Amino acid sequence: MAVSEEQDYVKHITKMSVDFDKWYTDVVRKAELADYAPIAGTMVLRPLGTATWDAIRRAFDDLIAESGHENWIFPLLIPEDVFMKEAEHVEGFAPEVAWVTRGGKEELAVPLVVRPTSETIIGTIVRKYIQSHRDLPLLTNQWANVVRWEMRTRLFLRSREFYWQEGHTFHATPEDAQSEVLQILDNYREIAEDWLAVPVIPGRKTEVEKFAGAQFTNSIEGMMRDGLALQMGTSHYFGQNFSTAYDIGFTNRENRRELCYTTSWGISWRLIGGLVMAHGDDSGLVMPPRVAPVQAAIVPIFRDEEGRESVSRFLTPITAALKGRVRHRVDWRDSRPGDKYAHWEVRGVPFRIEAGPRDVEAGQVVLVDRLSREKRPVPAARLADRLVDELKAYHEALFERARRFHAEHTTHPQTKQEFRDFFENGNGFAWAAFCDRTECELELKDQLGGVTARNKPFKVDGDFPDRCVWCERAATTVAVFARAY
RNA sequence: CGGGCGGUAGCUUAGCCCGGUAAAGCGCCUGGUUUGGGACCAGGAGAUCGCGAGUUCGAAUCUCGCCCGCCCGACCA
Structure with a gap:
């Protein structure tokens, strides 16, 4: 059913075709993914956004754990002299660094920078854990927040404080480091395509676009629904640039001291902005199912207390069957079904399940997906199996839609x-x-x-x-x- | 950081030009009636008008400073 202009106004989501930027901001806020915080250029990640970020994080963490990476937690603050050692890096980041110059009432002898990225401090720290070629490769990663004093900010895409993962690895040979860079980029491609359903182009950055201090930078680039590109992940090869500046060396098989070859790579909560802009529509978010915090919202329909109990009994075995297989939520809130439909739609929940008196009678539920909105009856006993398959197909459909859009543009x-x-x-x-x-x-x-x-x-x-x-x-x-x- | 616009209840806004102590719709709460696409009726709560100072008998309204957001520019692994 078409949505009237008046209803649109009530929802306060600007149409994508009218103003894409406004649409984006409206969706992020109305879907309750994130909101502005009272400090310029910063944001608060609300529960839906946090759960989505956690899902992405788990997926990537599992991928890199398989290839031997380990999570560390490094300091937030970097002493000025540590930060300043690699010239190109300093030049690239200095304009957007935030400084801590005072502790309590005392001026600090050495000012501290709030990390905009952690190559410098991590290099400084791990050099003492690397002695021999036997200590290599050292494959570190951290999930952290960083601060960059950006002039122009945008929810998720460019905020002054953002959450990301930064991997930093140390290798005995250029070949080993470079294959790390490629492997991680492919992990990023997998996150974008197989989890977020956003097709991306892996490739090498030009000199203009490469990371400050890198020998080369690789990236994956996705297309948003306004035709603009979004860099969705980068992976850098430093050669010996940082190990020279920070003296990160090891003793090789020939018993000679040599400098490490290093890499770094990152994805951030920007990916959430990416999935909003790659999949969303005028009704709000469209969540890729593998990272959707709620994959199926169940809306019970009843007229009175007796009806409520009857639907509740009907749903008990259904939700038990879904447990552990499909992330679901039964919406018992005291409001009308139509209101609940809209609620879950704005939040981009892939599937809605309606269960009312007629369904209880027939031993079925009505399955509705966020993309087509078609209502399809499904026997209650088969719902769990069916949903597992439907979620897979939904991912494929989303990816295919995005792929087609990308190709057409x-x-x-x-x-x-x-x-x-x-x-x-x-x-x-x-x-x-x-x-x-x-x-x-x-x-x-x-x-x-x-x-x-x-x-x-x-x-x-x-x-x-x-x-x-x-x-x-x-x-x-x-x-x-x-x-x- | 430069130019422009804006900030009034949880949200979207009116009021500001021309000063007299705040209004509407949505949302929220209560009761009733409803419930398969954003219900309806009645009642109610909710605002130090972004923050601070100034002018004035009196400031949402005028002036100045600051904070936050949006647009354009510069900047932007």
Whole structure:
């Protein structure tokens, strides 16, 4: 049934087609994922957002545990002199660092920076645990909050304090470190695609976009429903940049001292913003089922106390069968069914189960999914099995929908004119031949209103011209261009 | 950080220009009636008008400073 304008107004969710940015903010707040906090540029993660982040966290933690990574907890504060050792890194982060200069009433002799990322302090700390090649690789990870004094903030996507995981690893050889970087990037791809149902492009960052202090940076890039790119995870190779600055060495098999090859990598709660913008619609959130805190909301329908008890008895074996298999919630709140439908819809719950007198009579429930809203009767005894299958299919459908959108908003311009036209008339991804020169990328960014090379994809199909799509010099690579968050 | 706009009940806003101690819808509470797509009726609670100072007999309203948000720019692993 179509939703009237008046009802929309009551819900206070701006339509995506009217103003995408406003729609996004409305959804995040009305779905109660997160809200603004009273400190500029910071936010509070509400229970739905926290549960979603926890689900992502568990999924990734399991993945990296399998490959031998261990969680640590490192300090929040970094002494200035420790922070300042790697020049490029300092230059990249200095403008957005928050400082602690006082403890109680005393001015600190050495000011402390609130970590914007932890390469420097972790390097400083773990160097003493690394003596021999036998101590390598050392594979650390921490789940933490960091602070970056951003000028322009946005819920989940760019906040002054954010939660993430940062992995920091130390290796005996460049090959080992580089394969770590690739392996983690593939773990990130798995989180994005298999858990969040967002198709992504893995690739190598250009010099303009790489991490401050890295030799190279890899990323996965996803497309939001406004055609903008979102960097959903990055994985950096430092070579010996940090181990030189922080003197992180080991004794190799030849009994000679050598410096470690290091990496770092991170995903943040930005992924939640990503799933909102990749899947949401004018009714609110659409949660990917594998991370959805509630996968099925059960709405009991009854007229009186007797009816209530009858539905309750009917539901007892049903919820018992769902236990441990499907994350569900029975909505006994004292309000009308329609109100409950809307409640769970805004929150993006994949499935709704209606159970009323007619269902009790027939020994069935009515299953409704968030995407099609079609009502389908399911025998009560088969609900659990059915839902497990439906959740899988729902994930596939979501992923497929996002994949199709991504494909429909992707182009392969052959000429500079086609390239210009594409970005002057809208947004999306443009795969094009590229000279990979910084000057060229900066020029096109300037002239095309913020278009940048998101990355140079690892996998490129088809033929591309041998001239750069922008400067028309010899092309050395293929890059995906887009405006980005 | 520069330019512009805004902040009034939990939410969305009116009132501000032209000063006289705050209003509506939604939400919330109680009772009744209802319940398969955001119900209805009646009653009720809820606001130091973002914070602070100033002008004034009197400030939501005028002035100044600060805080928070939005848009544009600069900036942005």
